Amino acid sequence: MSSRPPLTPGGGPVGATRAGSGATGGVTALYQAHAVGLIRLAIVMLGDRAAAEDVVQDAFLGLYRHWDRLDDPGNALTYVRSAVLNRCRNALRQRGQRDRHDRQAPGPTASESAEAVALIGEEHQQVLAAIRALPDRQREALVLRFYVDLSEEETARAMGVSRGTVKSATSRAVAALGRKLKEGS
């Protein structure tokens, strides 16, 4: 990630080809480059395609609104990735509240895409449900380190924590996940 050249407000990878400029060009270019990866990140967190897309859209909308406040457009990806994580966290909390209200059992919920469940199989779904049941920090550290393959430093930046916190959160996440899977088997 650090080797990626910074995006410029006037146009990133694709923005240079467009009539638009400034925030429009920068956001558009960033979206073109990273939307798929960010939706994948969000669907790992949420298990639902539509919700994942909404989260990513909201994150880019936030980026667009705050574009002028970015000190360095090269940090735009870090910003939007953090925004996706925050929104996923909120979505999971809202889902948990709704589930509790509905007295539904934890695990895959009605809001998770039936299609996704069918596509990936029951075993993977159990693992993902266990990941989603982890505390926020542990879940995010696990996903960023083992799915997005970010370095500890990049993960720390995305989560807004220290490298040491990332290390401990990741370690605890793996241990907790192992226990949950063992209990479930």
Added chain:
Amino acid sequence: MITTEDRARAAMRAIGDTVRDAPPLELAPARDLPAAADEVRLGGHGARRVSLRRPGGAAGPGRRGRDRRWRSKLAPVAAAVAVAAVAIALVTIKDVPNGRVASPAPSTTSTGPAGKSVSIPGVPEYYVAWMQASTPYLVVGNTATGSVGAVIKAPENVNLQGVYGAAANDRTFIVMGNLVFAPGNVNLFLLLHIAPGGTSARLTALRVPVLDARPSGIAISPDGTELAVALAGSPATVRIYSIPSGKVLRTWSATVPGAVAVEPAAVARGSQFTAAQVLRWSPDGKRLAFAWNSAAIRVLDASAPDGNLITSSSLLAAIGTTDNKHGSATCNASQGWQLIADGQGVICGGSQLVATPAGTAAGGACRQRARTLVGFLEETKNAQDGVESSLTDFETDCSARAGYPDGAYLGWANADGGAVIGSQVWDGHVRFGLFRDGRFTPLPALPVSVPVPAGVLIGTYDW
């Protein structure tokens, strides 16, 4: 032993891989282009759409590949010859993705030098060449004047991958690009709009979703409003997108078993992969044709509802390699093809192996008299069986095999297949231009690589 970490990685990859594209960025159309960027809207599959900025300103029974007729001007593939300084470029001419093009080697041109006016009614005025270089770029050529009108550089951080045909106005071309520094594979659709006169052109990103897999076929509709995209794999998928909105309008797909059930030719010919390759719109924009498994051309009603790609389509013609009374002929979809005869047939680039009784070749070195010819051939439902050849300058080929990348590459053909813009490649010789009425008129393309770049030609199999 599978660790917890491994299980987590596998599960996350499994669900992550279900996402192959992103909803479009919706951009307000400019006056003359389907997509510009005065407005950005981020849309999702759901109902939610957030506005970021206000705009400021065939079918029938398939004949098993027996109806083949060679167009005139076939070129020979001779035995190994030292590769001369040959200039190669890929050019896409109207309605043909990355039609094969090369700069004509002076020694291989036959009628008139490049640069001389060859204005011919019915022949598209502009073509666009994808030029291989460390940073590939595009060149706009004029078929009437033989001149190069504009050179288009790649956008920053974008690697241009090819040109995939044009709309009917002959000034709007679809271009594929790939982000250089993006993680994974991020493929972008761009639109190239040539200004009247052909001296300038504009490249604009489309709202069509980005893809993480390179399409096996791309075609823009004649009216420039829809984009057809084929994705290989199982299931193979063909989608039609709205160019103004970026939304998916229709989707068809088919799996390997389904394909086998209805396309036995693919099995007989040993096709190893399932893919809808190389898309073509009919001139009226009502039908969409695709090459299936390199063994058949099938035709879809472009307005048909979502469904199975095979059962929704009908077989127009068999392609691939088939035996005939002269030897065997190969119509290679990846070398370009186009619907002709009001959608009742196709013309494609290919080769013909002609075997003759054993004898001694001119040089005395060969015992077998056989030759491989490269040229354009037609397959129509009602054509007569057999091969009609009009050969010039043929030579004996001791090996009787076309060497890689020998072949004819079709970029554009008129409605009856009587005029073709394309190229022939044999033994290091390349000529690109207009083939019509038994005559070849060269068109300009810039030198890019010596010898023939393998990567360029491999790329044709992705078209």
